[in-house]
Amino acid sequence: MIITKIIGGLGNQLFQYAAGRAMAINNRTELLLDITPFKEYKLHKYSLMHFNINENFPQPKHISRFLPTGRKRFFRRFSFFPQKSSSYICEQGMGFHPEIAGLKKNEFYLDGFWQSEKYFLSIAPLIRNEFKIITPANTANLLAAEKINACNSVSLHIRRMDYVNNADTNLIHGLCSMSYYNQAVFYILNTIPDANFFIFSDDIDWAKQNLKISSPCTFIDFNNADTNYEDLRLMSQCRHNIIANSSFSWWGAWLNDNPGK
Incomplete structure (x- = not known):
């Protein structure tokens, strides 16, 4: 079995599942989702139950095989910790690690x-x-989907809340500037003159006040943190996507199956 720790926002959860799923298939074993970190982590909620996946969860005894001390903070300092036939694998730095992706081992824990x-x-x-x-989907999202599918739709995602309110997060990620969005809109309109923009944001009031687009715009203001998967579904149905520096809107664009996006 491979256990992958699920933590963070929806975009993070999707990456954690996808990587774990591929490694489980590569090793012909099952994937288990460790969602116990959400007992202490309150910034986001576990959200993968809304997707077409098989949710299998490890028992505490399974997790303890990989974290024998029960103190995860200690083990986060190690990128590879052998424990009998099991291993705890902690990501060290961003980017792709081919030695982990290609790991041939029946049992390990991904963090x-x-x-x-x-x-x-x-x-x-x-x-x-x-x-x-x-x-x-509820009525509001069904109506939005109809509108999206009836035009040259372009999703535009602005992420602000935790990037603005948390200094450490802002230091790591920063914010996409208005110049970035203005240039992106200009590029889209030069390519698709009849584009209709659908605006998504975790601070939709700010977006309404600051985003100035002369073309038709629809602000998706009826979803919230608990139903952000609805935003993801709508973004993926748009023909084109303007994304933020956010794994959430990255997935919205990746799941868009328009070959000309």
Whole structure:
């Protein structure tokens, strides 16, 4: 079995699942999702139950085989920690680690974000199928989807809240500037003059006040943190995507199956 730790926002959770799924298939074993970190982590909620995946969870005794002291902070200092026939693998730095992706081992625990398509590119069609959202959309989202599918739709995602309010997060990620969005919109309109923009943001009021686009715009203001998978579904249905420096909107664009996006 391979256990992958699930933590962070929805975009992070999708990367963690996808990488773990590919490694489990590569080693012909099952994937288990460790969601116990959400007992202490309150910034986001576990959200993968809304997707077309098989959710299998490890028992505490399974996790303890990889973390024998029960103190995860200690083991985060190690990138590879052998424990009998099991291993604890902690991501060291961002980027793709081919030595981990190609690891041949029946049992290990993955602790990281694994934010590279290279981890799961070999099973991309499977991931696209498993990341279909199975929770039925409500009326507002169904109407938005109809509008999106009836025009040259372009999603535009602005991420602000934790990037603005958390100094450490802002230091790491920064914010996409208005210049970035203005240039992106200019590029889109030069290519697609009849583009219709659909605006997504975790600070939609700020977006309404600061985003100035002369073309038709629809602000998706009826979803919230608990239903952000609905935003993801709508973004993936748009024909084109303007993304933030965010794994959330990255997935919205990746799941868009328009070959000309």
